[in-house]
Amino acid sequence: MNSPHRLSRRTLLGGSLALGTSAAFGLPASAHARARTVAAGEVVPVDRRSIGACPAADAAGRRITAILAGSARYLIGPWYAGTYRTYLPDGYIDLKGTDERAVRLPAMAAVATATALVTGVYDPATLSAANATVRTRNLIRTLAARHRANNTEAATRWGDGWQTALWAYYTALAGWLFWDELDAKARGDLAAMTAWEADRLTTGDDLYLVGRGGHQLYEKRRDGSVVTPGDSKAEEDNWSAAVLSLAAVMMPGHPHAAVWRHRNIELLVAAAACPADLTGDTTLDGIRLATWLRGTNIADDGTLDNHNILHPLYMVAFDQSLYQGFVFGLADLPAPRAALHNITRVYSALVDKEFPDPDGTRRTIYQPGSGEIHYPEGNDWGTHFPFYFGNFDLLVSLTAQDTGIDPAAATWERLHNEEQLRLMARFPDGRTYGPSGENTYYGREHRIGAMAGQAFLTLLMARNTTGNRLRFA
Template sequence: MLQPIIHHLKDYLLLLFCSATFCVQAQHVGTNPTISLKEEVEWVKPIDWSRFEAEVTPSPQQILMGKILLNANKYALTTWWEKRGFSGISIDDYLDLGGVSEHKIRPVAAEAEALAASLQMGLYDGTFTGVSKQEAEAKTVQMIRSLVHTHLANKPGGWGEKWQSALWAGYTSFAAWMMWPKLDEQTRLETLAMITTECAWIMDDKELPGIKTYRDLNGEIISPGDTGGEENAWDSLILTVACAMMPESPEYDERINKVIWLTLNALARPSDLESRKWYNGKPLHEWLVGTNLNEDGTVVNHHFIHPDYMTSPFEFNPIKYFWLADQSIPTALKFNIDKVFSAFADLRFGPGEKLTGGQVKDPGGTIFKEGSGDIFYPLGTDWGKGRRMNFSMFNSIAASFTNDSDMRMRALDWELKQGQVVLDMQSRFEDGHTYLDAKEDSYASREEWVADKAMTAYIIETLKLVSEPKFTNKGF
């Protein structure tokens, strides 16, 4: 007789603890201590997926990105799920993520958002992956539940408020937003607690004196060998998702201005410091505290000119979130896309030429190759020469948001050619993963990295078929 009573008592105490936790959290939401998480739930505007139900003629780019993403989904639900040790865990339990560091959290968040996008946009095919849609949805929700539950906003000693955690929280929040109708109340509240905590941390510049820039306002290099472009961009991600997800939040204006500020500083060149071109309420030079690109559009990271990091700020570009939410998009978020594209497509590197980090390798030339999916790394690379998904994704973004018709056509062609390299790599393996080994890409979470980039490109290519992005240059 005592066993049922003890069981119910445990449930009651757990509920009481959760309620107390959320009451405490409610006193520390963002910069406004009077806002409760219960109120924030009411501000969430779920994504309207109905526009993706219409019959449209797919583009070659959408078809290709869909194939790559489905392969990534297949791998995530089979081999990857097993390797992570998730297969023995009941679907109703929290997953054991194994720790709080980058490769314990980021890859799970990346797979969750990649699956969520595939499921909600009508791409997912259980016949292809070998996993039913119902099971795929359950596993996606389980990943989301586990990620938000183990964030330090919800669990003492959890992950968060460190280095790259705003990016991981951004991935997780995006997955949660896409799957919002499938989430229980506790997971929704824990998601908002995570968002609130990470947003407040970024609004406070991570408790640092300021954001990172490669050069200061005087043009002096103050972060040798290490651009702040990607870091500023990934820091903006959690704010972006919060804004797109909760457009009626009283913190919207403060957050969107921070997104604009971080984006412009991530992609500014030295000459931009003098620019009086208007971006969302004030001239460009008034937004900037330094610069992160070289004047020619290249980027220095890991102490050399690094093509992979030229794409990084665009991997976290905010445009797709606002477009998906059918909201107006700040014009500033298109900043310098054409300059970086030109550095990839037209900037020629002469063999033996001295650059930051070394001498240009043979045979020289441009980074992108006309009529080819090949990539030339002028000074070599430390990740591996098998990377293509970041470049294909960049070209999807460049083609979508440029006003230059010639640039658009070239970018669309390279998107296909570089994307085909990815698909060909995936075709080598039955489970759909991309890389043979670390020689092709040494990044520990390389497969999940592909899933994230494929998701971004697929979302953009699909949105192009059903709507036009709406840009605004107003101030907030």
């Protein structure tokens, strides 16, 4: 068990705040072996001394600060204490499995708490920052050690799965932020895990996400024929892009970094591809859309479907593309322009597009003057999701992707995040949800925390006292 210790001043990010085409199968067969032996020394840590503060003096800043502080307090407090009670003989906590519940949930919690701790947002009202640091470090080092890049035990290893790129991204992001708090073993495990998952995704081409027989990049082919009915591949593409972007930024001198950077761009372009992109001469980050794209994931009107319905919750899943702004910003680099591809188109569909009701009237997804959301074909995840939209509103506002849209994203951010804070105010421990029907996902609190952490980091990059680091090439 690691002994508790306080975060040093140098670990704080803005501590004044209170509250062309990559070759298909382009890596050699030894790529994964290389990933397993990647050195922690190849990671370039965040230069915290060069990053100023984010006073978050405006109302939007105060809202996201409160959401992150409450969520992190709950996750590293009551949730952690009720989930992890003992250490295993090897010194790691027991993840109790290798599936999404066992891996993704603690990884999302680590993003929330690591962000809150290193930015000074953490609220120690019920658990000291020193003890929260120990718990956060335990999550990060255990998750990294159990990844298959570092673990040969089939019963306890995770990785190489449909969603594991996202789990690795969360773990790596938390670890990168918490680098000063990790020992050499944890650092090496994080680097190897991140490189391994990134390398796996470079085996695809302009049709497949992973390999010639792997996951498709598109719901529909160029000719309009459907590959995966009712199931846009947008979310999978942009969560896979996330680990590629982070690997390239964390390890810019790695031999595979250039391939990671380009594959990241390809997946961002594919994620938001619509039929209008298949013609014309638009080029993004060196990729000519009309000639490279082999299909589409969203409609020209900015909508998409998932679970066989037009699904607003998956429209705002483009938050993962916009988070690339802070990932690159932490290294003081511009993010690829492809991260903004068709965001305005999607956001306009949320705000302005009208959908027919059975009684003949028409309604928009965003309800005028209200924090309520209209789901034109229903919502199979539950009833209460204001922060999913408030998070996206904040990102769209900070990246200026609401040009020409009225009301602007800042208006909707207030409505949706005030509703989020009302949900949280029902509980003294920082959680958001009560009855399971409000949000049926078993990681609902963790999802709030991961979004809040990444939204706060985006705000920190955009409004930093050293200058705007939220830039796109």
